[in-house]
Amino acid sequence: MSSSLRIASGLFGQATRTISVESTQSQRFLPILLRNTSRSQCRAYSQRPRCSQNIKSALELRNSFSTSSPCARAKTMGQLKQRNSTGPFSWKAALLFVLTGAGMMIYFRVEKARLERKRIAEMSKGVGKPKVGGPFTLKDLDGKEFTAEDLKGKYSFVYFGFTHCPDICPDELDKMAEIIDKVKEATKDDKVFLPVFITCDPARDSPEVLRAYLKEFHPGIVGLTGTYEQVKNVCRQYRVYFSTPRDVKPGEDYLVDHSIYFYLMDPDNDFVECIGRQDTPESATKVILEHINDWKREGKPLKVE
């Protein structure tokens, strides 16, 4: 057994030259046995007569370190040469290295941006944080009661304005309409985005007036109005400067100062970010979609109806 193994080792060893004939059996037994089996298969099933011939001649050169078998040599030497010439490096390894590096860099950048957004989104959560938004009661254009609870479960996009606004509100509402369409398109209209217009001028902006006004911009905008006190309260909740005169005479014309930011609120109805005059519809849509996608990725609940 021992001698035949030695022969086999001389014959079939992959790295023939490195295998010492004197090596202990316990060390070599298993690999040699395995090789032996595979080679005997080669011998047994090989259709090529040369193989068995070579084995025979190699048997004669017993204990020599020759790699006479072409079956073994073709494979062994090729691999050996390749290994010796390049060491552990090859173009595959280099490519893998570069790809992994590039992948990691992209991943870290994306993660960094995501965490930054998360920080912004969670800035207004928890105790002791500045609070924008809060409970309110208003009524929608059908006269139904609409409270802060109705904003929950969706990303709401709140804007304050009044229909007699000279130039800024119409511009901003046109922008809002563009944003609504872009978000709708990107989210495949899954109804997680709720644009809301709250009037600061309830005396003049009745549901009928609001409906006609908002229809010119986008039919998806939810218009809200209420009593003077209710509107004053919602403006205070959202930290909106409220300057509407309390007792207006019928027919009196006046302007209302108000904040011109859009407030993006998350499905818990916590404030996320402001969209201002400097934002384009594109940049605003990007910000909104990033927050919506973060929320979805984290698997948090959304109201889709």
Place this chain on the structure above:
Amino acid sequence: MGWLPWSSGEPDKASDGGRIAPDRTSRKRCWEGRDLFFACLDRNDILDAIKDDKEARRKCAKEVEEFEAACSSTWVKYFKEKRVMEYNRDQTIARIQKEDAATVKELKTQGWNSK
């Protein structure tokens, strides 16, 4: 003149008590009237159409009439004030930029490098 609620004296009322706001068409008319009037003021070197009201009315009689017919009086006042405010704002920005540039230039002559 249904689409010009203010020009008929009494503003148009909605059936539920609200007051109808100018729609897109009348807003556009108003803005066009404003732009024509302001272009005339520019030609005549008038900045403040409230302070120099008489001068403005004399030199841009046609424009001011059209502007005031197309917009409500609060809007007219708002746009006139806004024109002055924006002019002052732009002047301030330009002044600050000029001062900044001068400071940078002076620092650079002293061997300071922004990099």
